[in-house]
Amino acid sequence: MTTLDFCGIALEHPIINGSGTFDAIAAHRAFGDELLERFPFAAFVSKTVTLEPRQGNPPPRLWEVPAGMINSIGLPNKGLEGYLAEDLPRLAQLPAPLIVNVMGFTREQVAELVTAFSAREEVAALELNVSCPNVETGLVMGADPDEVAALLERVRPLTDKPLIVKLTPNASDVAAVASAAQQAGASALSLINTLRGMALDPRSGSPWLGGTTGGVSGPAVRAIALAQVQAVSQATNIPLIGMGGVQSGRDALDLIRAGADLVAVGTESFRDPVAGSRIAAELAALLQTTEPVKTW
Amino acid sequence: MTTLDFCGIALEHPIINGSGTFDAIAAHRAFGDELLERFPFAAFVSKTVTLEPRQGNPPPRLWEVPAGMINSIGLPNKGLEGYLAEDLPRLAQLPAPLIVNVMGFTREQVAELVTAFSAREEVAALELNVSCPNVETGLVMGADPDEVAALLERVRPLTDKPLIVKLTPNASDVAAVASAAQQAGASALSLINTLRGMALDPRSGSPWLGGTTGGVSGPAVRAIALAQVQAVSQATNIPLIGMGGVQSGRDALDLIRAGADLVAVGTESFRDPVAGSRIAAELAALLQTTEPVKTW
């Protein structure tokens, strides 16, 4: 079986999961060892870990929209310590390299997280979720080129592991942020995260979601993801992980043609837990008959 | 019949069209006088006018996406002179007040357009399309608070007519842009314009659209529009025109509950030319049974 190389990590195919859209530990409880025997992703990206434990947003957390959904999950997680103690040992057993997604509300918090995971050989790479405000500057870390550069300057020296920066689509100029991230030492970039959206309770007229607003994902955002991946691909030359509304090998091929090296599947796994495998197979079939090269 | 007041303009109901999504002159050719007898909009917003005539983008200009579409029309129009000579006299005959949407690639161009239309009593209000780059600064006028403020400082003194600023959704902080626009003298704000998106030709893999990228509209963007209208409503206190994926009175009510005073219908008119009237009627029925007030 041929493998591909992503930042020095050998992968069996180009399909991984989007952070926060597949919990391998929970799925193991639901599906048993069949999950491990037929693991759908070439690498596993864990849900965002923060320094302190978080409960996440109050329910309701979900709303269905035309061709997609909004979530206001609010990044519930056990915090760094809980993750290291309970989750990491189990995730290390998965038949796929582990990418840990982390988020901090200050640069120092991110630095602490990066340092902690840098020491763990179970971790193949780190993904930085920069879709939250830096509480010290008030700016969303991933929406501003200077913010993202300052963050990377702080954390890049702390680890030799690949640092993937997960860009937010809610930015005026995603390509400028991407290019700043590359210059400041990002190993790779992933995009898109969810788009800010809202829903109202049809009965009361007040916000449906416990978090008031949430993030839109699914096919509804696919064309937006494709445009952003293409723009970032033109502005950078480090590896890209494309995602946003991928449901088929055709959608994955589009992202690859737009410049992605890997493709992540998020919302589609909710509809079909083995979507990752299906999409990888469909993509492989398409790649046998099509040139994935950018033709413009 | 009760009327409502929007910036001093009396309107029969709160439903208008989105700029560039209804050509009353063309529709008159297709549908005859019935169009005028049953005009679907309380005010008519004309397609963006630029100083010079524009051909627009080469075809193909359309692509269908899940629950929506992408267009790369590219703002074809006759230019200021052509519009004044050919279109304005005809649009002045419509049974609804006329709002002229204008765009310039420099502040001076916008100033020239505003001055020209300010002199025409057929024009009830002006809408500024700021979703394009200022060629002098390289920044998208509507994505940056300082840009939009500088634009309004230049053009606000040139007219007593209401100036509506049409915000772009492709911005890191739409509320900040909105608030800058209000402070610099905008009479009202409208949002959202289309989101940047792309499609690839399934056969060749190269961009489908003649303009390479285009703008996503329709139900797919509705939840994003709602979130942006709510954010802008909280940051400002001038009238708002909400739009983005509206297909029903329920969708219009949601935008009103989120803070919109008027609601514009765009893509849905392509599916149903009288969508405006239908939505106005559905909204009126809902408003009889529901409080449109914000409940949070």
Added chain:
Amino acid sequence: MSGDRTQAPFGRRSAAITAHEDHGAYVVLRCSDPAGPRPQAGQFYMLSSATRWGGGENERPFLPRAFSVLRAEHRELHFLIEDVGPGTKRLCELRPGDDLLLVGPLGTGFVSPREGRAPLLVGGGVGIAPLAIWQDELGGQAPALLGFRDAAHAAGAVLLAAPRVATDDGSVGHHGLVTELMTERLDADDHVEVYACGPPAMLEAVRELCARRDVPAQLALESGMACGFGACFGCVVPTRHGLIRLCLEGPVLDAAVLETAVVAGAGH
């Protein structure tokens, strides 16, 4: 609950509809599931139709929908469905010859009554579904108290053995709430363990009644779900131990862990 869950085959499988039965306001769909395990009473499946899932009211449904298993016999699964929106509407249209897509069985099931206690089943509306299979597993004798809105809904009562029925409008059985029937029962003999499923307000009334009388209860809750297998963190409900994912730790919960059975966003 605490019992070992029956695990689902990994993936989404297609299941041919074998029967569509109307029961007043409800539809019973049967499908053949030769590849799936026998589910536990109280477990659920994520369902969608193989075709035309999407394109309904407002372009929905998009996500699959959660349904308790009503019965599982002869390698067939039965589901009880009430048309309340685009997803259930589409499922109610299915007929033999159509295919379901399903993932499951998922979540936890009911567990046997504690030592010395007899089971008492209390259901409201479409919430009677998991009680039917549970009554079967308990030997078919467990008393069932079922509450419905009206006669059209009370038609679903035939799905359980020897039920006592209450309707809001008095058209069938007791005129009033099912919890009134339950109080009567508990007054007569409260050495029972209650198994309840129904709308949030009913479940909350059951929870409170049981708590007040120190009667153990297992409640099958609902909440909005996207995935059903713990992936999205969307289905959380508040418990005394914080928010838990209902699809993973539930849907059957021991009433003792709940401060309330009312879940924001659940129910119609």
Added chain:
Amino acid sequence: MSGDRTQAPFGRRSAAITAHEDHGAYVVLRCSDPAGPRPQAGQFYMLSSATRWGGGENERPFLPRAFSVLRAEHRELHFLIEDVGPGTKRLCELRPGDDLLLVGPLGTGFVSPREGRAPLLVGGGVGIAPLAIWQDELGGQAPALLGFRDAAHAAGAVLLAAPRVATDDGSVGHHGLVTELMTERLDADDHVEVYACGPPAMLEAVRELCARRDVPAQLALESGMACGFGACFGCVVPTRHGLIRLCLEGPVLDAAVLETAVVAGAGH
């Protein structure tokens, strides 16, 4: 073209399907349209199905689709449809009892031949549709040359009177291109005016042939459309006078205004 267009009632109306006929690779749908005017040959309608428009492949169709009128008799409209994607697929599923939603008639129609010229109809594939109604209006005698891929498609030829057929695979009629039949005709007598509709490559061949021989031609073109009534500016095609909206200035264009009949993004 230059003729006064027949205007559409303002709005989208519902039209009951009265017949669904299979003609090889094509479907003819008939619907009753008591409220609509009699369309001109060459005009088109924007069609969608009243239910389940959406939710197909990739969650499409979303926008209505454009179809030339095939025939209009007894307050019924006929359309000829080839299943090439999610929208046409859904329309081909419709049966009597289902409803279409339609807007139209839209665009411009064919106009009578210039003084001293006899009409010659040249169609390719599903492009034969507007030629059928035009042949009727011309009195049923106008010669028709029709090209198809294979026998399954050539089954559509029965929709015109006395056609000469060419197929790419030679299974029916002349083995070759319809433009070969056309050249033969013009060689015999070129005092004709050509009315053509078909795939871009065929139209372009017709345009070139006619231009070379100074034969006037009216071409019914296609391009991707969102609205059909001039609202979106999406359907433009290049002409000698710049880009024009095909739904408004066409779909029938005088070949003289075209440098090419190949429109980017049109055809399959």
